[in-house]
Amino acid sequence: MKKYKICVIEGDGVGKEVIPETVRVLKNLGDFQFIKEYAGYECFKKYGDAIPSKTVETAKECDAILFGAVTTPKPHELEGKVYRSPILTLRRELDLYANIRPISNFRDIDFVIIRENTEGLYVGREYYNPCTEEAVAERVISKKGCYRVVKFAFEYALKHHRKKVTCVHKANVLRVTDGLFLKIFYQVSEEYKEYNIEVNDYLVDTTAMYIVKNPKIFDVIVTTNLFGDILSDEASGLIGGLGLAPSANIGDRYGLFEPVHGSAPDIAGKGIANPLATILSGAMMLYYLGMKKESKILRMAVKSVVEKGYTTPDLGGNLKTREVTDKVIEEVKKYSEVLL
Template sequence: MKKYKICVIEGDGIGKEVIPETIRVLKELGDFEFIKEHAGYECFKRCNSAIPDRTIETAKECDAILFGAVTTPKPKELEKKLYKSPILTLRKELDLYANVRPINNFEDIDFVIIRENTEGLYTNKEYYDDKKEIAIAERIISKKGSSRIIKFAFDYALKHHRKKVSCIHKANILRITDGLFLKIFNETAEKYKKFNINSDNYLIDATAMYIIKNPKMFDVMVTTNLFGDILSDEASGLLGGLGLAPSANIGDKHGLFEPVHGSAPDIAGKGIANPIASILSASMMLYYLGMKEKSKLLRDSVKSVLKKGYKTPDLGGNLKTTELTDKIIEEIKNK
């Protein structure tokens, strides 16, 4: 079996706790070469770069990237433009245009939010007009960006035996930008009817309500950058919190896997961070690398541990980060 090279970026805060635990789990499932690199606020303070060139090069050379979480710096440093976001930089450098966030509570909720990852409002194209005293951000929706993320969503549905793709938009108000996104969605949906994949579309504000009121109505969602970011964080509340929410950033040549949660400086160093989001992200990485049976084994092990009531404090339990990882490793060995 191929020995995969994994670029490991722990980042800041609890990233330095949950990523090592995830590596412990992965060592039980395969023979990997872990190459540790640096990025984040601590890295910025240490070497005046939030993401050194070496980190980017290593990420490009590896089979996948396992990413922790990074702390956002103080506003003064952001204003001086000294700090650039490591995750946004990697998404751009590696062209990781698809952000995939499964929402699955291992029981009755199971849908996936797929968001465009490289444009929309997250392009850092903001400026302040002193004369008019207004702040302006450009929202960019391109035909190319829309086409490939929508195709990715339908291909994902096909590959994972899903039955429906829903477009989430605000085309009734954002008629040009979201109008383009919805138009391309409808055109793409026609091509996938022959595969028995259904399609529909909902306004973003209504979707925010439907996720809470009736999450079972969704299967695969596809949407723009900001909408997907907000909806996926909202939906993680159905799972019990961000400590259970994994994600993947995928392009045509590279894949980066990270927990949805942030660096959580308020609990960093206390040994109580929930490692499950990171571990489930690793399960997504295994699937991406073609290790589907190992991916399922890891998910099933996490499911068993939660079903038995083993939890960290964020979920009402009392286990430490390492203790919960120990339980997951026990399940892997038992299975």
Template sequence: GLYSGIEHFVDKDRTCAESIRVITRKASERIIRFAFEYARREGRKRITLVHKANILKTTCGLFLEVGRIIASSYKEIEFEDRIVDNMAMQLVKKPEEYDVIVCTNLFGDILSDLAAGLVGGLGLAPGANIGEDMAVFEPVHGSAPKYAGKDKVNPTATILSAAMMLKYLGEKEAAEKIVKAVEEVIEEGTHSTYDFGGKAGTKEMTAAIISKIKRGQ
């Protein structure tokens, strides 16, 4: 996609720059097939492929073509495609109608932050980078260095990322206990950080979640 890192100025005066978007059939097949396998494994019913093939006819066109081919092998899963601008609107208006969304990196970056906003912000959103042989799990919000050492950041995204890692490693029961503990602490609201309108710090909210996990053992 656009994150291929191929960028340069086209003139010596640096008045015009261009970035090259690289879409390959192999990489498209890998991520789209992963989306379908994830949907099958998790009991999800629908895949929505997001693109801009009406304008980016070659690059997005290839991604969409691959999606349609792979979808034909998963008859039990509903497949649809949406233009990215329309998808952004649909997520705001009726997010409950969507299940698994697959797209290229730039569109995914934008839509995932939008989706995080729908559930309370980046402080809640876990993330996973899953390859063929290994995986890395991290909060969607990044490192947020301006909050370092202030005992202020919502720990939920980090903790849920750890739960995703455990599930990936086959520790489903442990992952479910963590998720349940997080949900209970958020619902109670007495140990919430500032972004939830609470007064608790990172340590207090984390301790409350750990306490819930221990009680559930």
């Protein structure tokens, strides 16, 4: 078996707790070389840069990146210094244009949100016009960006035996930007007609309602950057919260895997952070690396742990972060004896 090089970025807050626990789990499933690098607010305070060039260089040299969570400082805390968002920087530098966020409670809710990951309002083109007293943010939607993320969504549906792809937009108001996204969605869908994948589209506000009222109607959702960010956080409420929400950032050459949750400074250092979102992100990383059996084992292990109630307080349990990880490793070893 190949020895994979993994760039490990713990970040801030609970990232420093859940990433090492995930590394501990992964060591039971393969032969990895973990290379630690730094990014985040603590890194910024220490080195004057939230994501040093060495971190980006190492990320590019590795087979995958495992990313924790970072704290975003408030403007007054920066004292006029420039702060680069580590995750947005990595998404741009590595061209990680597709963000995959599975929504699953291991029972009756099972759909995936795929969002465009490099454009939209997150391009950071903002300015203030003192003459008109207007703050303006540019929303960038390109033909190339639309095409590749929509195609990614259809390929994902094929690979994972999904039956439907839904485009989420606001083209009734954002006629030019979302109008382009919707138009290209239906153009790309023609390329997949032979596979009998059902296609439809919903307005983003309607989608938000249906996620709450009837989430089973969704299979694969593809949408723009901001909409996908908000909807996936909303959807995580269906499965117990962000503590069970993993994600992957995928491009043509690189893959970065991270929990959806933030650095949670209110619970950092207390040993109660839920490691399962990060561990599930690790399972997505294993699949990306071609370790499909190991990925399945890890998902089965997490499912078993949740069903048995071996969880941290956010999911109603009373275990510590490390204790939950211990339970996951026990299940991993059990399933590995059968499947590996």
